[in-house]
Amino acid sequence: MPETTEHIVIVGAGAAGLMAARELARAGRKVTVLEARERCGGRILPLPVSEFGYPAAGGAEFVHGEAPVTRGLLREAGLSLHEIAGEQWSFDGTALLREERDDPHEAKLQAVLKDLKDDLSVAEFLRRHFAGDDYAPMRQSIERMVEGYDAADPERASTLALREEWMDGGHAPQARIDGGYGALIDFLAADCRKSGVTIHLGAVVSAIEEDGDTAAVRCGGGDVHACDRVILTVPLPLLREMALPASAREKLAAAADDIGFGNVIKILLRFARPWWRERHEDLAAMTFLLSDRTIPVWWTQYPSGQAVLTGWFGGPRTAELESLGPQGLIAAGLDSLAAIFKLPREDVARELVAATATNWAHDPFARGAYSWATPRTRAAQAVLARADGLVLFSGEALYRGRDMGTVEAALASGQETAEMILRG
Numbered sequence: 001m002p003e004t005t006e007h008i009v010i011v012g013a014g015a016a017g018l019m020a021a022r023e024l025a026r027a028g029r030k031v032t033v034l035e036a037r038e039r040c041g042g043r044i045l046p047l048p049v050s051e052f053g054y055p056a057a058g059g060a061e062f063v064h065g066e067a068p069v070t071r072g073l074l075r076e077a078g079l080s081l082h083e084i085a086g087e088q089w090s091f092d093g094t095a096l097l098r099e100e101r102d103d104p105h106e107a108k109l110q111a112v113l114k115d116l117k118d119d120l121s122v123a124e125f126l127r128r129h130f131a132g133d134d135y136a137p138m139r140q141s142i143e144r145m146v147e148g149y150d151a152a153d154p155e156r157a158s159t160l161a162l163r164e165e166w167m168d169g170g171h172a173p174q175a176r177i178d179g180g181y182g183a184l185i186d187f188l189a190a191d192c193r194k195s196g197v198t199i200h201l202g203a204v205v206s207a208i209e210e211d212g213d214t215a216a217v218r219c220g221g222g223d224v225h226a227c228d229r230v231i232l233t234v235p236l237p238l239l240r241e242m243a244l245p246a247s248a249r250e251k252l253a254a255a256a257d258d259i260g261f262g263n264v265i266k267i268l269l270r271f272a273r274p275w276w277r278e279r280h281e282d283l284a285a286m287t288f289l290l291s292d293r294t295i296p297v298w299w300t301q302y303p304s305g306q307a308v309l310t311g312w313f314g315g316p317r318t319a320e321l322e323s324l325g326p327q328g329l330i331a332a333g334l335d336s337l338a339a340i341f342k343l344p345r346e347d348v349a350r351e352l353v354a355a356t357a358t359n360w361a362h363d364p365f366a367r368g369a370y371s372w373a374t375p376r377t378r379a380a381q382a383v384l385a386r387a388d389g390l391v392l393f394s395g396e397a398l399y400r401g402r403d404m405g406t407v408e409a410a411l412a413s414g415q416e417t418a419e420m421i422l423r424g
């Protein structure tokens with residue numbers, strides 16, 4: 001059989017781009033990856049062990065649910081996972097309380113969800129089925145989850161897409177990779193190079209043109225890469241900034257607004273000592289801590305004993321902190337912790353030995369954190385995934401399984417796009 005010389009350019013060296021590149025190169029295609037940043041990984045952002053004491057994550061950190069593609073790759077890479085057990089706590093404005101998942105209306109919620117046939121927004125679902133005052137705590141907890149965890153707007157988020165998450169009783173199991181997602185990206189990038197993939201870093205793609213059976217991918221610096229096909233894996237907001245051939249532009253115009261894209265602010269604070277455990281012995285097994293403060297969600301590295309607290313704020317209300325840079329966000333994090341633990345702010349700040357904060361909306365090559373589904377998202381994904389034209393869309397936002405917006409979604413989407421090309 002003659003060797004194929006088909007050349008595929010992949011834009012983006014995140015999880016989706018690297019996965020697609022590896023599959024295509026292994027099948028004999030010539031593959032070039034163009035990545036705007038000076039590193040691979042995209043929204044997987046490993047932080048220096050020297051600063052945080054372990055392979056900390058400024059972006060993706062947890063493996064959610066079954067994640068078969070991720071787990072398969074981890075096995076290949078010889079990397080292991082550890083499940084996250086531990087306790088969830090909350091601060092209601094006055095006291096720290098151990099959270100028990102015992103909402104009295106849980107059974108009714110499950111029954112109504114089970115019978116749901118037509119999709120509607122989460123906010124509309126709650127108004128229609130759980131309007132009474134009795135349901136206020138449950139409504140608040142669902143909205144908090146949709147905003148904080150899915151980074152979504154309850155007025156637009158799809159109830160059917162989130163139903164499986166809720167029906168499984170939350171998001172368990174969750175796990176972390178020993179070595180972090182960075183180790184997985186290192187493995188993938190090395191495997192790509194071994195398979196003959198060329199990865200150009202610092203290559204910001206600004207335009208793609210089609211001319212008959214060939215495409216030209218233009219970079220900001222003036223480089224042009226001629227190829228037979230292009231796979232675009234950049235985050236949704238970046239797609240709108242690129243000059244694209246008419247067929248790709250039309251698909252985007254018809255579909256992209258029907259896929260939600262949310263934001264997250266993530267803050268890591270490393271302290272000299274785990275002062276929260278020393279002050280409250282009963283917090284020894286705390287993982288997550290939910291609060292009503294500016295930075296509402298915090299977690300520890302439990303069962304590992306690192307003196308690091310990670311702060312998280314997701315969803316549309318992150319726009320309220322739009323004006324804050326990293327130092328302002330770190331200050332807001334310290335304020336929130338001081339209020340939650342009823343400590344003088346200086347006492348908390350004095351223990352700080354390393355800190356970092358990212359408002360992902362400010363990241364020029366992400367412009368937010370991850371996508372979420374509206375009731376029209378599945379139809380929009382079907383339009384974007386169509387293989388007409390030389391430009392194909394891939395990445396976490398294109399994933400049609402559950403757990404959209406995850407690394408698993410990105411890996412599975414990259415794999416699917418590669419398989420689609422290989423099928424011809």
Ligand SMILES: Cc1cc2nc3c(=O)[nH]c(=O)nc-3n(C[C@H](O)[C@H](O)[C@H](O)COP(=O)(O)OP(=O)(O)OC[C@H]3O[C@@H](n4cnc5c(N)ncnc54)[C@H](O)[C@@H]3O)c2cc1C
Pocket residue numbers: 011012013014015016017034035036037040041042043044058059060061062063064203204205206233234235238264265266360365366368369370394395396397405406407408409410
């Ligand atoms: C704060 C945060 C926490 C998260 N936590 C989790 C978690 O715990 N678990 C989980 O599973 N997922 C998590 N996610 C989501 C997960 O990180 C993403 O879904 C996944 O990494 C997306 O991969 P991707 O390949 O689709 O996109 P990306 O990783 O964004 O890759 C796209 C690449 O395209 C590049 N690019 C952009 N514009 C251009 C251009 N013009 N030219 C060339 N290259 C360009 C980008 O630099 C990037 O490297 C988190 C995300 C964030 C931001």
